Amino acid sequence: xxxxxRISTDxxxxxxxxxxxxxxxxxxxxxxxxxxxxxxxxxxxxxxxxLAQYNKQAENPLAxxxxxxxxxxxxxxxxLTVNRExxxxxxxxxxxxxxxxxxxxxxxxxxxxxxxxxxLVARLVEDTPLSEQxxxxxxEIVRQRKKKxxxx
Numbered sequence: 001x002x003x004x005x006r007i008s009t010d011x012x013x014x015x016x017x018x019x020x021x022x023x024x025x026x027x028x029x030x031x032x033x034x035x036x037x038x039x040x041x042x043x044x045x046x047x048x049x050x051l052a053q054y055n056k057q058a059e060n061p062l063a064x065x066x067x068x069x070x071x072x073x074x075x076x077x078x079x080l081t082v083n084r085e086x087x088x089x090x091x092x093x094x095x096x097x098x099x100x101x102x103x104x105x106x107x108x109x110x111x112x113x114x115x116x117x118x119x120l121v122a123r124l125v126e127d128t129p130l131s132e133q134x135x136x137x138x139x140e141i142v143r144q145r146k147k148k149x150x151x152x
Contacts, residue, residue: 025095025103026077031062035070036079036100039093046088047071 028036038053039045045053047068055061071091074080083090113119125138 025100026079028074028077028079031066032070032074032079035067035074036093036095037097039080039091040097044083044090044092046090048088050091 034054035050038050042049042053047064050071051062051064051067054067071080071082075082075091079093079095081092081094083092109115109117109120130138
């Protein structure tokens with residue numbers, strides 16, 4: 001019976017991971033993104049700690065109540081998890097930076113470049129000053145991509 005329970009648990013966990021990977025990350029406002037970036041750098045902070053981190057770098061400091069409202073909304077959107085075991089509550093990012101960037105870039109390419117990433121890449125390469133090291137990194141990425149395509 002234990003083996004069956006373990007298999008069932010593994011199947012459920014696997015399905016949840018698949019669902020979460022495909023789950024759309026909700027729209028966030030600019031302040032919510034700033035707070036999320038803080039929580040990516042400093043996992044599991046209390047609201048006062050998030051406020052202190054934000055105000056340390058901000059031109060316009062926020063009030064504690066504003067940060068609490070934003071954190072609450074982000075938790076409601078399931079962007080953050082809240083540990084309510086004891087006070088003060090601790091907030092942790094529930095979405096990764098990588099998944100968020102991947103989705104936002106995909107959305108941007110779909111909206112502004114009609115789904116064609118090459119147009120975005122070409123624009124960035126043509127319009128952005130790149131160091132020799134950056135150009136070499138891009139060339140390496142292209143080489144790896146070609147190698148991967150050939151092996152399929």
